[in-house]
Amino acid sequence: MISPGTMAAVRASGAVPNSEFLLEAEGVRKAFPGVVALDDVQFKLKRGTVHALMGENGAGKSTLMKILAGIYTPDHGEIRLRGHDIELKSPLDALENGIAMIHQELNLMPFMTVAENIWIRREPKNRFGFVDHGKMRRMTAELFKRLKIDIDPETEVRHLSVASRQMVEIAKAVSYESDVLIMDEPTSALTEREVEHLFEIIRDLRSHGIGIVYITHKMNELFEIADEFSVFRDGKYIGTHASSDVTRDDIIRMMVGREITQMFPKEEVPIGDVVLSVKNLTLKGVFHDVSFDVRAGEILGLAGLVGSGRSNVAETIFGVTPASSGTIEINGKPVDIDSPNTAIRNRMAFLTEDRKDTGCLLILDVLENMQIAVLQDKFVKSGFVQERELSRVCEEMSRKLRVKTPNMYERIENLSGGNQQKVLIGRWLLTNPRILILDEPTRGIDVGAKAEIHRFVTELARDGVAVIMISSELPEVLGMSDRIMVMHEGRATGFLDRAEATQVKVMELAAR
Amino acid sequence: MNTNVTAGDTPAGMNTTRRRLPPELNIFFVLIGIALVFEVLGWIFAGQSFLMNKQRLTIMILQVSVIGIIAIGVTQVIITGGIDLSSGSVVGMTAMIAAGFAQASTWGRVMYPSLTDLPAIIPIGVGLLIGILAGLINGALIAYTRIPPFIATLGMMVSARGVSKWYTKGQPVSGLTDQFSFIGSGIWPVVVFLVVAAVFHIALRYTRYGKFTYAIGANVQAARVSGINVERHLVKVYVVAGMLAGLAGIVTAARAQTAQAGMGVMYELDAIAAAVIGGTSLAGGVGRITGTVIGTVILGVMTSGFTFLRVDAYYQEIIKGAIIVAAVVTDVYRQKKRKV
Numbered sequence: 001m002i003s004p005g006t007m008a009a010v011r012a013s014g015a016v017p018n019s020e021f022l023l024e025a026e027g028v029r030k031a032f033p034g035v036v037a038l039d040d041v042q043f044k045l046k047r048g049t050v051h052a053l054m055g056e057n058g059a060g061k062s063t064l065m066k067i068l069a070g071i072y073t074p075d076h077g078e079i080r081l082r083g084h085d086i087e088l089k090s091p092l093d094a095l096e097n098g099i100a101m102i103h104q105e106l107n108l109m110p111f112m113t114v115a116e117n118i119w120i121r122r123e124p125k126n127r128f129g130f131v132d133h134g135k136m137r138r139m140t141a142e143l144f145k146r147l148k149i150d151i152d153p154e155t156e157v158r159h160l161s162v163a164s165r166q167m168v169e170i171a172k173a174v175s176y177e178s179d180v181l182i183m184d185e186p187t188s189a190l191t192e193r194e195v196e197h198l199f200e201i202i203r204d205l206r207s208h209g210i211g212i213v214y215i216t217h218k219m220n221e222l223f224e225i226a227d228e229f230s231v232f233r234d235g236k237y238i239g240t241h242a243s244s245d246v247t248r249d250d251i252i253r254m255m256v257g258r259e260i261t262q263m264f265p266k267e268e269v270p271i272g273d274v275v276l277s278v279k280n281l282t283l284k285g286v287f288h289d290v291s292f293d294v295r296a297g298e299i300l301g302l303a304g305l306v307g308s309g310r311s312n313v314a315e316t317i318f319g320v321t322p323a324s325s326g327t328i329e330i331n332g333k334p335v336d337i338d339s340p341n342t343a344i345r346n347r348m349a350f351l352t353e354d355r356k357d358t359g360c361l362l363i364l365d366v367l368e369n370m371q372i373a374v375l376q377d378k379f380v381k382s383g384f385v386q387e388r389e390l391s392r393v394c395e396e397m398s399r400k401l402r403v404k405t406p407n408m409y410e411r412i413e414n415l416s417g418g419n420q421q422k423v424l425i426g427r428w429l430l431t432n433p434r435i436l437i438l439d440e441p442t443r444g445i446d447v448g449a450k451a452e453i454h455r456f457v458t459e460l461a462r463d464g465v466a467v468i469m470i471s472s473e474l475p476e477v478l479g480m481s482d483r484i485m486v487m488h489e490g491r492a493t494g495f496l497d498r499a500e501a502t503q504v505k506v507m508e509l510a511a512r
Numbered sequence: 513m514n515t516n517v518t519a520g521d522t523p524a525g526m527n528t529t530r531r532r533l534p535p536e537l538n539i540f541f542v543l544i545g546i547a548l549v550f551e552v553l554g555w556i557f558a559g560q561s562f563l564m565n566k567q568r569l570t571i572m573i574l575q576v577s578v579i580g581i582i583a584i585g586v587t588q589v590i591i592t593g594g595i596d597l598s599s600g601s602v603v604g605m606t607a608m609i610a611a612g613f614a615q616a617s618t619w620g621r622v623m624y625p626s627l628t629d630l631p632a633i634i635p636i637g638v639g640l641l642i643g644i645l646a647g648l649i650n651g652a653l654i655a656y657t658r659i660p661p662f663i664a665t666l667g668m669m670v671s672a673r674g675v676s677k678w679y680t681k682g683q684p685v686s687g688l689t690d691q692f693s694f695i696g697s698g699i700w701p702v703v704v705f706l707v708v709a710a711v712f713h714i715a716l717r718y719t720r721y722g723k724f725t726y727a728i729g730a731n732v733q734a735a736r737v738s739g740i741n742v743e744r745h746l747v748k749v750y751v752v753a754g755m756l757a758g759l760a761g762i763v764t765a766a767r768a769q770t771a772q773a774g775m776g777v778m779y780e781l782d783a784i785a786a787a788v789i790g791g792t793s794l795a796g797g798v799g800r801i802t803g804t805v806i807g808t809v810i811l812g813v814m815t816s817g818f819t820f821l822r823v824d825a826y827y828q829e830i831i832k833g834a835i836i837v838a839a840v841v842t843d844v845y846r847q848k849k850r851k852v
Contacts (some may be wrong), residue, residue, distance in 0.1 A: 320737060344739040358737050361730035363797045372727050373738040375720050383719045427738070 021080070022047045022364035023068065023099070023180050024209040031064055032258035035444065037063040037271065038074070041237040043230055045180065045211040050202060052214045052243070056255055056305075056507075058170055058472055061215050066215065067181050070094030070100035081180075081478045100173030101182040110158035115140040117157055118172045132495035142365040143171050147201060159254040163240055170201060182213040187221060188307060189476030199225055217305045219248050252511070258475060264479030265455045267462060271482065272296030274332070275466040276435050278317065283328035286312045290326070292420070293464040294435070299457065301481030302429035302470040304510050308487040310470045311353050314437045317468075319343045330435070344376060346435075349428035351421075353439040359424045360412050367408040369423050370394045374430040397426040402452065418449025425433075425456060436460060439470045454480060474503045486510050536803045539791055543810050550817035562820055570699060576786075576812035577701035578603070578767075578776075579762040580805065583783040583790075585710050585753030587804045590787055591716075592656065592749050593729045593796025595662035598668035599757040599783055602646045603776025604676040606761030610639030611771035612687035619687025623680070632691040636762055643758015644674055644751050651750030655743035677773040681701065686770040696766025704763055705808075708756065725749060729796030754843040785832075786811055789839040 028036040031174035038060045045051050050487045053061040065394045068079070070088035077084055081097055088094045091101070108117045115136045116123075124139065126132040131486040140153035157165060166186060173181055180360040189197045202212060202225060214226060222229055222243055231238040231254040238254050244442070266402050276294045281287070287309035294300045304310045316323045327334050337343050352358040361369050371379070371390050379390045397407060401422040405415055412420055421441065428436065438457065442450040457480065461467055471477045477484055486498045494509040520762065547563060554562035563569065584600045589596045614635035617628035647669055653664040716722035724745050726737040736742050765771040772816070790807030792799030814835070818828040 205683055318737070339741065340737050340741045350737060352734075352737055358731075358733040361727055361734055361797070364726060364730050368726065370724065372723065372735070372740070375723055376739055380720050383721060385718060385720055385723060387718065 021045060021049075022082060023213075024078075024080040025064070025288045026067065026078050026080075028064065028067060028079070029072050030067060030072060035235075037235050039235045039426075041232065041235070042075075043068075044240070045213060045483060047179075047211055048206055048209045049227040049441050050206055050212045050225050051227035052213050052216055052222050052231070053232065054216070054222065054229050054251060054255060055238075056472070056474065057233035059255070060235040061232055062184070063235075064232070065101070065184060065215060067212065068094070068180075069099060069182055071101075078276075095176055095178070098176065098178045099180040099182070100176055100178035102166065102169045102173065102186060103184060106162070106169055108157045108165055108168060109275055109495055111156060113154050113156055114151055114160070115153040117168060118143070118153075118175055139175075140171075142274070143175055147204070149201075162189045162199070163191070163195075166190070166198065167201070170205075174205070179210050180213065181210055182215075184215045184305075185217065187216070187218070189272045191319070195221075214458060219251065219286070222251070223248075247388070252504055252507045256507050264476075265451070265458050266299075266480055267458050268461045269291055269297045271298045272464060275330065275333075276317075276468075277329040278313075279329070281313065281316060281323050281328065283312060283316050283321060284324040287316075287487070290487075290492050292485050292492065292495070294468055295464055296464045297435070297461050298482045299461050299467040299469055299480055301477035301484040302468060302487065303474065303477045303484055304487035306472065308510065309490040310487050311439050312490075313487070314350065314439050314468065317343070318348060318437060320350075339378070344373060344431060347431070347433050348435045348437065349373075349431055349433035350437045351424055351428060351439060351441055353443070355417065355420055355424065355444075362413040363411060365389055365409045365411055366403070366405050366415070366423055367394050368400065369412045369447050370397065370426045370430065373427050393430065394426070397430060401426050401429075401456065416446070416449075418445035418453075421445055421449065421453065425453065429460075432466060435466045435468070437468045437470075440472065441469065442471070442473070442476065466504070473507055477506070478503065488512055515552065519531040529761045533725060534800075534802070535791055535805060536800060539789065539803055540671050540808050543806050543813065546810060546817070547813055550813065550820065553817075553821055555607050555801045557821055562817060565784075571818040572812045573702050573705075573809065574713045575783075577705040577781045578760045578764050579779055579786060579811065580808035581708050581709065581763065583777055583786040583804050583808055584708055584801055585756035586783045587782070587787040587790070587792050587799050587801060588712065588716065588725055588749050589661070589753045590784070590792045590794060591725050591729045591744060591796060591799045593732065594746070594750075595665065595784070595794070596650065596750070596753050596757075597662065597665040597780050598646060598650060598672055599753065599760070600776040600779035600781070601669045601672035602643055602740055602754060602757035603761040603764055604773055605646070605672040605679075606639040607765040608676045608679045608685060608773060609642050609773045610635040610758075610762050611688055612679070613638050614688045614692035614765070615638065615685065616687050622687065623685060629689060630688065632694070633693055636695075639762040639765075640755055643754045643761065644755070645754070646757070647751040647754020650754060652745035654750065655746040673773075673777075676775075680773070680774055684697045684770050684772045685765075688765065688769050690773075693766050693769045694719060696763055696768070701763050701767055704759070706805075708759070709801050709805050712752075716801060721745075721748065726797055729798070731797075752781070754849075771852065774778065774800040785836045785839075788836040794840070 006176055021044045025041065025043040028038055028041045041060065041064060043064060053064065055061050063072065067074050070091045070093050079088065086097065088097070091466060115294055118140055119136050123131040123133040137153050144151060149171060151160065151164055157168065160168065190198065206212060216222060226243045228240060228242050230240040231251065233255060272295055273291045275296050279291045281290045290313055292300065302310045303488065315321050317328060317337065318338045320344050322338050328337055329335065333364060335346055337346065356362065371394055375385060379386045391408060398408065403422045403426065404419050412423060415423070457467060457469065469480060478501055481500050484501050484506060485492055486494050486496065488510055492512065496505055514682065550562040554560060582603065586596050587601060612623045612839050613627060613630055615622045615628050650668050653659055654661050671728065694700065705723065716725065718758050724740050727740060728745060732742060744784055766777050786807040787799065787804045788794065789810055790803030792803065814832060815828070
């Protein structure tokens with residue numbers, strides 16, 4: 001079927017010293033500015049197995065996968081392919097060595113046909129040097145027959161469903177005679193039926209000796225398709241087990257075994273009336289029937305894995321992507337929040353997840369960045385900005401938040417991540433919000449700034465602000481929240497009170 | 513300039529801190545440099561001073577005033593990250609339509625016999641309205657249908673030129689009243705240019721309108737999340753650009769004491785060039801009116817200088833093209849250096 005003949009012949013006949021493992025990584029370390037993403041990690045993929053990578057967001061799975069696919073080069077460590085040391089210089093290099101990656105966001109060219117996409121760079125040529133489309137079509141059809149894929153090679157990729165595109169990507173990988181296939185959450189956008197088909201193909205590939213690295217957040221998939229799995233936590237390797245040997249609870253324990261070493265400056269403050277009440281909020285295809293209340297002085301943690309809809313809920317409440325149905329009430333009155341402008345007028349503030357994409361005005365200075373949200377009504381007289389008063393207020397704020405910058409006229413892009421974040425927090429505090437939504441407020445910033453930001457949040461809660469805090473870091477959510485709402489696949493799967501919440505309980509609700 | 517902020521730095525908020533030198537200073541020195549080159553070449557090749565000639569200096573500015581008025585609008589559009597290709601055609605369109613309401617009864621072939629000898633305020637008002645309307649269409653298309661500014665204003669560029677030809681079936685509109693022609697006479701175009709420049713310099717620096725314009729150009733998503741009604745603001749900016757193109761059309765007709773369908777051809781490109789030479793970044797978020805004014809004057813100095821040295825018109829265009837590209841290359845280089 002998948003020409004095991006050629007592949008096995010070529011590779012088995014080589015000087016491979018009968019290695020048990022197809023792909024091995026050992027002592028791998030990779031650091032990015034400010035974070036060690038992987039620390040002395042190992043990973044071993046056996047021939048003809050599906051090996052799942054498990055871990056919370058930020059555990060290091062993606063980094064490891066990108067190293068194996070040649071996208072990143074590790075700082076330290078060895079990678080062995082079929083028993084030989086290898087250095088992967090680029091994704092193309094990896095591909096030519098038989099390692100193919102199926103990305104979460106698929107990398108096909110929408111306006112080219114399926115066949116063109118598969119054979120790009122390797123198109124069969126006729127004797128005049130032009131592409132031989134007939135031959136290319138036949139080659140594609142043959143490949144699809146082997147893989148039991150039913151797609152017309154002449155269709156343009158943009159007409160295909162996500163599932164079909166994924167099949168095309170897999171076929172492309174197989175066409176390179178890859179024997180290592182890396183799949184990053186391949187089922188995240190598939191229907192149940194499509195998942196079934198995908199699993200059939202995966203089993204078929206496995207039976208031909210191909211090793212599959214499978215990243216997933218879904219426990220049931222792990223038990224259905226994976227032979228082995230490795231768990232990572234905070235960039236460290238925790239262990240590898242056969243999936244038949246363990247239970248769901250074992251895995252969750254391995255994933256969350258993180259110690260809560262940090263001290264959080266959480267204070268018990270009197271909790272007031274309900275400020276924000278969300279009822280049956282739905283954004284079609286993204287999240288459904290989300291309902292919760294937040295009270296004055298309360299910090300509501302929003303936990304869940306990436307893609308569970310946490311950030312989407314926040315964006316909808318703030319009017320960035322208005323809801324398809326459901327109601328939002330502020331102080332008991334229903335409000336129609338159709339834009340961020342309306343949200344701000346209702347004294348909401350929203351620190352977005354992506355500082356660079358939706359937060360900073362990178363090429364503008366600290367002052368301009370801080371004042372932009374408050375120019376709606378305050379500090380403006382008949383169109384003119386009250387520069388003197390405003391810069392005084394901004395300077396005061398930046399002193400209060402201890403922003404480290406040479407002066408207010410420094411471009412924000414020259415500041416460190418933590419200081420950028422403080423400027424953005426300052427931007428929202430100037431609007432004097434009564435509801436504050438923080439999406440990953442401390443991602444990618446150093447420990448010092450992190451602690452400071454936690455302190456500001458605590459102070460705000462003490463002043464009676466209702467806070468919603470989204471975070472992928474469980475210790476942060478557990479340490480700061482009065483209550484935690486956990487989301488999974490666009491639904492709220494449960495609420496936990498501060499007293500009862502543990503990492504295991506949150507993970508159970510987040511990864512069912 | 514590339515300050516790395518480390519933990520050792522002091523917290524912000526000292527009142528002694530000031531803004532850096534204005535970025536226009538560089539481009540101002542370029543202007544001085546170009547003028548001096550012509551001065552030296554003038555003594556060598558023409559045996560006389562280039563700059564010490566009051567009449568030449570007046571004409572130098574006068575001939576680019578109309579470009580300058582447009583460029584002030586175009587600068588604002590470019591700061592938002594957009595582009596306006598329609599300004600030249602809008603000049604032609606408003607010149608024609610405004611002139612139709614500015615004819616004197618003494619002229620033989622008037623367009624609207626019952627509407628002659630009107631006070632100048634009427635044709636001026638009509639011209640501004642036409643410009644505003646063109647800007648409104650541009651802005652609404654860009655903000656609400658999300659088509660690229662390049663395409664929306666390209667459409668307007670072609671259509672507005674069509675309107676100016678269709679309006680009189682290609683005939684010029686002449687016999688304009690003295691009252692109307694007055695604003696094109698003498699150095700009045702320069703005065704209009706400088707007043708407009710001052711108004712929008714203040715608007716961009718000190719008003720909410722200006723702050724929002726820069727914010728949208730710097731990061732449209734962040735601007736939206738910060739509560740700016742991005743669509744409405746974009747419409748405003750294109751309306752301002754349209755209105756200024758309309759004003760430029762009025763001044764052009766008044767100065768020529770006639771309106772022709774071909775007025776303003778290619779002005780949009782000169783206006784973009786003036787903005788870009790003056791330091792406005794096509795990537796958005798960066799640009800100042802003072803820079804655009806200097807950029808406009810540079811265009812004027814080059815045209816005057818080449819004419820003064822009797823450089824062939826063809827060579828003039830070749831060199832002008834090269835200078836525009838050089839300005840953008842410098843800009844790109846500057847930005848790169850900043851990021852390292």
